[in-house]
Amino acid sequence: MPELPEVETVRRGLAPRCTGRRIGRAEFRRGDILIVPEEAGDDPARWAAPFTGGRTIIRVGRQGKYLLLDMDGDAGWAVHLGMSGSMVVHAEDTPADQHTHVILHLDDGVEVHYRAPRRFGRWIAAPCGPALSAVQDRVGIDILDPTLDVDEFANRLGGSRATIKSRLMDQRLVAGLGNIYADEALFAAAVHPMCPASDLDVGQWATLLRCTRAVLHRALGNGGTTFSSYRDAAGRRGGHSDHLRVYGRESEDCLRCSGYVERIKVAGRSTHCCATCQRAPV
DNA sequence: TTACTCCTGGCC
DNA sequence: GGCCAGGAGTAA
Known part of the structure; x- marks a missing residue:
C-alpha cells in the first residue's frame, strides 16, 4: 500500500532513469484508469498516447502520494499508485501481464511499466501545466515539506472535533x-x-509532527513497506514490514508499555493502537 | 460523519 | 464461497 515512503522510493528509482529521456512511444492499454480532458471523448487512451509520446520527461517529482511526471511542452501526468500500483523500470521488450496498464517506451530502450492489479490507481493528465496542476485541489502540502512548521501543521489539522487520525x-x-x-x-x-x-495541545502537535516525520524517514531508509504487491522502481520489495511498531500487531504486546495492541475502527479504517500508553480521549 | 463504490488477490 | 484489505471520490 503505497504511502509517502513507498512513492518516494519509487520516485528515487525512476528519476535517474527517466529524467531527460524522450518517450518514444506511450502505450495506454486501458482507458479507465485515465483522467483526461473532456475533449478526449470516450476513448481516453487514444487521446493520451499522442499527448505523451514524443515528449521528454524533464522531472520526476512527488507530492504526497502522487508521482509527478513533468514533460516538456508544459504538460505532465500526476500518477497515483492506488493501493497496489507499481512503476518498474524494465529492459526493452519485457512481457507485460494483464495488470500492466501503461508502458512508456523511452528512447534508450528502457520501458517503464505501470502495473495496478486492483486498478485503484489513476493517471491524471495536466494538459497545459506542470503535473501538480492536475491535482493541486486535492493534495495539500507534503508532510515532509520543510516549510511546513508546527504552527501551520496545527492550524491545518486542528480546529475540528474530527478524530486526529x-x-x-x-x-x-x-x-x-x-x-x-x-x-x-x-x-x-x-x-x-x-x-x-x-x-x-501545543506540545502534542510538535511531538506529532516530529514523530510523523521520523516514522516516514525510517521507513524510507528501509525502502518502504511491502505486505504483498508493493515494489520499488527496480521491482524490489520494501524492507520496512518487520519494523512496524504497532500496525498489524493486533493483540501482541505493546512495544512501549505493559499494555497490548488493540484493533479498532476509526473513520471506517482498521486502526491499531495501545489503549494504555496512547492517551485516550476523555 | 458515515457508508458505499471501485477492483482483485489472498486468505479462511 | 465469502470476506477482507484500502485511497479517494461521491452519495446519503
Whole structure:
C-alpha cells in the first residue's frame, strides 16, 4: 500500500532513469484508469498516447502520494499508485501481464511499466501545466515539506472535533500519510487515534509532527513497506514490514508499555493502537 | 460523519 | 464461497 515512503522510493528509482529521456512511444492499454480532458471523448487512451509520446520527461517529482511526471511542452501526468500500483523500470521488450496498464517506451530502450492489479490507481493528465496542476485541489502540502512548521501543521489539522487520525489522513490538509503510517505516527507520538484533533495541545502537535516525520524517514531508509504487491522502481520489495511498531500487531504486546495492541475502527479504517500508553480521549 | 463504490488477490 | 484489505471520490 503505497504511502509517502513507498512513492518516494519509487520516485528515487525512476528519476535517474527517466529524467531527460524522450518517450518514444506511450502505450495506454486501458482507458479507465485515465483522467483526461473532456475533449478526449470516450476513448481516453487514444487521446493520451499522442499527448505523451514524443515528449521528454524533464522531472520526476512527488507530492504526497502522487508521482509527478513533468514533460516538456508544459504538460505532465500526476500518477497515483492506488493501493497496489507499481512503476518498474524494465529492459526493452519485457512481457507485460494483464495488470500492466501503461508502458512508456523511452528512447534508450528502457520501458517503464505501470502495473495496478486492483486498478485503484489513476493517471491524471495536466494538459497545459506542470503535473501538480492536475491535482493541486486535492493534495495539500507534503508532510515532509520543510516549510511546513508546527504552527501551520496545527492550524491545518486542528480546529475540528474530527478524530486526529482522520485529519492526518486527509490528503488536502497534509499529504502523504495513509493507514499504516498514520497508526505508526500516532503510536510514536503516544496520541490516541480517536482523540479529537481540537483537543491536542501545543506540545502534542510538535511531538506529532516530529514523530510523523521520523516514522516516514525510517521507513524510507528501509525502502518502504511491502505486505504483498508493493515494489520499488527496480521491482524490489520494501524492507520496512518487520519494523512496524504497532500496525498489524493486533493483540501482541505493546512495544512501549505493559499494555497490548488493540484493533479498532476509526473513520471506517482498521486502526491499531495501545489503549494504555496512547492517551485516550476523555 | 458515515457508508458505499471501485477492483482483485489472498486468505479462511 | 465469502470476506477482507484500502485511497479517494461521491452519495446519503
